[in-house]
Amino acid sequence: MNKPIIRGLFTGRFQPPHWGHVWAVRDILREVDELVIVIGSAQFNYIIKDPFTVGERIWMLREALKEGSIDLSRIIIVPIPNIENNAAWFGHLRSYVPPFQVAYTGNPFVAMLLREAGIEVRQQPLYDREKYNSTRIRELMLKDNPEWEKLVPKSVAEIIRRINGIERLKTITTGEAEPHKW
Numbered sequence: 001m002n003k004p005i006i007r008g009l010f011t012g013r014f015q016p017p018h019w020g021h022v023w024a025v026r027d028i029l030r031e032v033d034e035l036v037i038v039i040g041s042a043q044f045n046y047i048i049k050d051p052f053t054v055g056e057r058i059w060m061l062r063e064a065l066k067e068g069s070i071d072l073s074r075i076i077i078v079p080i081p082n083i084e085n086n087a088a089w090f091g092h093l094r095s096y097v098p099p100f101q102v103a104y105t106g107n108p109f110v111a112m113l114l115r116e117a118g119i120e121v122r123q124q125p126l127y128d129r130e131k132y133n134s135t136r137i138r139e140l141m142l143k144d145n146p147e148w149e150k151l152v153p154k155s156v157a158e159i160i161r162r163i164n165g166i167e168r169l170k171t172i173t174t175g176e177a178e179p180h181k182w
C-alpha cells in the first residue's frame with residue numbers, strides 16, 4: 001500500500017496575489033504533499049477590498065506560482081464564496097475541498113474557526129507583512145506609485161495591466177461603479 005499523502009489547506013482572497021503568498025506556498029509544500037489553496041470571498045469583485053473577479057484571481061495565482069517555480073501538479077485551487085453564518089463555515093468549506101489534514105493561516109479568525117472544528121492549524125512563515133500585503137498593493141496602485149510592481153510577480157503585474165486593473169480600482173474608489181439598482 002502506498003503511504004497516504006498529507007494534504008494541506010491555505011486560505012486567502014488574493015486581491016491580488018503577491019510574493020508573500022508565493023513564498024508561503026513554497027514553504028508549506030516542504031511540509032505537505034499537496035496543497036489546497038482556497039480563494040475565499042469568491043463572489044466578490046469590483047469593490048475596493050475585492051476588485052478582481054475570482055476567475056482573474058485564479059489566473060493570476062496560477063501564473064504567480066509558475067513564476068515562483070511551484071509545481072502546479074501539487075496545487076489544487078478552489079474558489080469558495082463566503083456565507084453569512086460563520087459557525088457553519090467549516091462545513092461549507094469542507095463541502096468544496098478534498099480531505100485535508102492540516103491548515104495554514106496567518107488570520108487568527110480563520111485559525112479559530114478551523115481549530116474549533118478540530119483541524120490542526122499551523123502558521124507558515126510571514127515575509128515582511130508590512131510590505132507584502134494586498135491592501136498596501138491596492139493602495140500603491142491607487143496612488144500611481146510603481147512600487148507595487150516589485151511586490152508581485154511580473155506575470156501578475158502584466159495581467160493587471162491587461163485587464164485595466166488600476167483604472168478599475170480608481171473607478172470603484174471614486175464611486176462611479178456603484179452597482180445600479182435594476
Ligand SMILES: Nc1ncnc2c1ncn2[C@@H]1O[C@H](COP(=O)(O)OP(=O)(O)OP(=O)(O)O)[C@@H](O)[C@H]1O
Nearest residue numbers: 012013014020024105106126127129132133134135
Ligand atoms: N507577506 C506574507 N508572507 C507570508 N504569508 C502571507 C503574507 N501575506 C499574506 N500571507 C498569508 O496569506 C493569507 C491571506 O491571504 P490574503 O489574500 O488575505 O493576503 P493579504 O495580503 O493579507 O490581503 P489583504 O491585505 O487584501 O487582506 C494568510 O494566511 C496570510 O498569512
Ligand SMILES: NC(=O)c1ccc[n+]([C@@H]2O[C@H](COP(=O)(O)O)[C@@H](O)[C@H]2O)c1
Nearest residue numbers: 011012013040041082083085086089107
Ligand atoms: N463566513 C465565511 O464565509 C468565512 C469565514 C471565515 C473566512 N472566510 C473567508 O476565507 C478567506 C480567508 O482568507 P484571509 O486569510 O485572507 O482572511 C476570506 O475570503 C474570508 O472571507 C469566510
